[in-house]
Amino acid sequence: MLKKCLLHLKWWVVLYIIMGFAIQFLSSSGIVIFQQILDTAVAANRIGEMSSLIAGYGILLGGTVILNYLDEYPSTHISNSLTERLKIMALSKISRMDYQAYQDLGTGQMIKVIENGASAGSSIIFSFLLRTMHELLPTILFSLLFISFYDPRIMLVIAGGYVIIFLITNLLLKYLYKIKSTILKEQENMSRYSIRGFMELVVFRTNKRYEKEIDKLSQTARKIITTSSRLKMIHEAFFAIFEWFITVIKIIVIFYGIQGILAGDTSLGIVVALLLFIDKIYTPIAIFNVLFVDYRLNRVAYQRLEDFINAPEDKNLETGKEVADIQGKIEFRNVSFDYGKVKALANVSFSIEPGMSVALVGLSGSGKSTIIKLIAGLLKKNEGQILVDGTDIDDLSLNSYYDHISYLSQETPIFDTSIRGNIVFDHTISDEEVYAVLEKVHLKETVLKLPDQLDTLVGERGVKLSGGERQRLAFARILIQRRNVLILDEPVSALDNLTEKSLMETILNEFRNKTIIIIAHRLDSIKEVDKIIVVEKGSVIGEGKFDNLMEHCESFKELWHRKSYGEAAS
Numbered sequence: 001m002l003k004k005c006l007l008h009l010k011w012w013v014v015l016y017i018i019m020g021f022a023i024q025f026l027s028s029s030g031i032v033i034f035q036q037i038l039d040t041a042v043a044a045n046r047i048g049e050m051s052s053l054i055a056g057y058g059i060l061l062g063g064t065v066i067l068n069y070l071d072e073y074p075s076t077h078i079s080n081s082l083t084e085r086l087k088i089m090a091l092s093k094i095s096r097m098d099y100q101a102y103q104d105l106g107t108g109q110m111i112k113v114i115e116n117g118a119s120a121g122s123s124i125i126f127s128f129l130l131r132t133m134h135e136l137l138p139t140i141l142f143s144l145l146f147i148s149f150y151d152p153r154i155m156l157v158i159a160g161g162y163v164i165i166f167l168i169t170n171l172l173l174k175y176l177y178k179i180k181s182t183i184l185k186e187q188e189n190m191s192r193y194s195i196r197g198f199m200e201l202v203v204f205r206t207n208k209r210y211e212k213e214i215d216k217l218s219q220t221a222r223k224i225i226t227t228s229s230r231l232k233m234i235h236e237a238f239f240a241i242f243e244w245f246i247t248v249i250k251i252i253v254i255f256y257g258i259q260g261i262l263a264g265d266t267s268l269g270i271v272v273a274l275l276l277f278i279d280k281i282y283t284p285i286a287i288f289n290v291l292f293v294d295y296r297l298n299r300v301a302y303q304r305l306e307d308f309i310n311a312p313e314d315k316n317l318e319t320g321k322e323v324a325d326i327q328g329k330i331e332f333r334n335v336s337f338d339y340g341k342v343k344a345l346a347n348v349s350f351s352i353e354p355g356m357s358v359a360l361v362g363l364s365g366s367g368k369s370t371i372i373k374l375i376a377g378l379l380k381k382n383e384g385q386i387l388v389d390g391t392d393i394d395d396l397s398l399n400s401y402y403d404h405i406s407y408l409s410q411e412t413p414i415f416d417t418s419i420r421g422n423i424v425f426d427h428t429i430s431d432e433e434v435y436a437v438l439e440k441v442h443l444k445e446t447v448l449k450l451p452d453q454l455d456t457l458v459g460e461r462g463v464k465l466s467g468g469e470r471q472r473l474a475f476a477r478i479l480i481q482r483r484n485v486l487i488l489d490e491p492v493s494a495l496d497n498l499t500e501k502s503l504m505e506t507i508l509n510e511f512r513n514k515t516i517i518i519i520a521h522r523l524d525s526i527k528e529v530d531k532i533i534v535v536e537k538g539s540v541i542g543e544g545k546f547d548n549l550m551e552h553c554e555s556f557k558e559l560w561h562r563k564s565y566g567e568a569a570s
């Protein structure tokens with residue numbers, strides 16, 4: 001994944017590295033000319049003897065300033081591009097991810113894994129690899145090269161000292177890995193707790209959960225702060241050790257340099273140049289040591305993103321038989337499905353003819369939603385066959401299959417955009433058509449009263465709308481789509497009885513001669529469907545018309561009486 005990012009930005013990377021070498025060469029050459037100016041000044045009688053050196057020094061400094069300014073553009077472009085590209089790649093992964101693998105990841109944890117991983121991946125490439133190649137490597141190379149011209153022994157001592165510090169760093173890294181891994185886990189826990197609290201205000205407030213949730217967050221935050229502080233202090237110790245080492249070398253250079261000046265063996269300019277080069281080499285080597293530790297620790301966070309990116313994918317999304325058209329015949333033949341070790345469906349068989357309206361009924365947990373998700377291709381059966389117009393669904397390209405079905409889940413997904421955007425998505429549809437559909441779902445008058453009407457923003461998950469308005473808005477979307485197979489997974493739970501009845505009548509009328517599959521808890525709304533399938537404990541125990549089931553299926557009759565009693569009591 002990181003290699004793909006580098007290849008995508010390869011010409012920017014090449015430009016960035018070349019500019020880094022040019023900047024450091026000019027900077028190092030400036031120190032040499034400054035040394036020559038000092039030594040010439042000691043022996044010169046007039047300023048004119050030094051004018052060419054001073055002019056050359058000014059040109060080098062000016063060139064360095066200009067290059068440093070120009071260098072900001074590729075630097076900013078690369079660093080921002082890396083983070084955003086990694087996030088886009090993560091979203092692309094979600095679009096292909098196996099549905100069960102997606103369900104296993106909580107939203108808060110997944111967001112934190114992506115954020116931490118994208119930040120870590122960007123740091124690995126830009127802060128470590130590219131910064132090393134652009135700034136640290138040329139600085140070290142040119143500084144050691146110029147130091148060797150003055151005194152090769154100092155160059156060897158500095159190089160040897162760095163090797164020692166580097167080895168010490170590696171010995172302590174295993175301990176730092178454990179600390180970093182602990183921090184990441186706690187951050188993911190904190191994200192999970194906070195997302196839960198942010199998104200479930202009503203439930204948490206009415207159940208007085210916020211105090212306990214805030215206490216959990218506080219405990220987790222304290223662990224993160226304590227562990228991060230310990231990690232930082234150990235991390236900074238590397239920098240301090242090397243700074244002490246360089247300080248000792250500088251004292252030695254000053255001591256022997258003054259002796260050399262007094263003895264006439266060296267000049268003031270050379271001693272000053274050596275001190276400048278030692279300062280110059282100290283900064284990148286110390287920074288490299290810190291960056292290397294960061295790099296190794298970032299690998300921990302990035303590996304979690306890699307694990308996410310390598311999660312199982314739905315192979316049927318882009319492979320298989322292309323679906324040009326759907327008649328709408330769906331058949332289950334001895335289908336079984338397990339959630340891990342839990343049996344959800346066992347040898348389920350039924351058939352739905354093209355243009356038929358069918359309702360799945362049963363108690364919660366009976367397997368209705370599992371059947372729906374199998375028909376939608378989200379879940380994959382363990383045994384049996386699911387035939388769509390005679391072809392097993394596992395042999396179909398799901399991306400082409402989705403062009404012909406509309407699926408409305410019980411969560412009623414509404415997106416943080418306008419009312420129009422939630423209905424038409426990216427298609428161009430006139431306002432007249434949109435309002436005609438809104439009228440059918442009893443939303444037109446409500447929308448017309450809003451200041452921005454169709455351009456009204458509904459907020460995250462449609463928070464600015466009531467539950468019933470969200471569900472009706474979702475129905476408007478599927479009415480606009482008008483596809484041959486309509487799948488509704490308990491879509492009317494927030495509607496009153498009259499609105500539900502009217503809306504279901506609209507659906508049955510608008511989608512006449514198309515296949516409709518409905519999960520319903522309110523059995524009144526499905527009396528007119530062509531077939532009702534009764535599901536109990538993962539098996540189909542009855543199917544037929546409403547009156548037939550009331551007469552011959554005890555489970556359905558019991559379900560009817562239970563629902564009727566519950567509605568009457570409410």
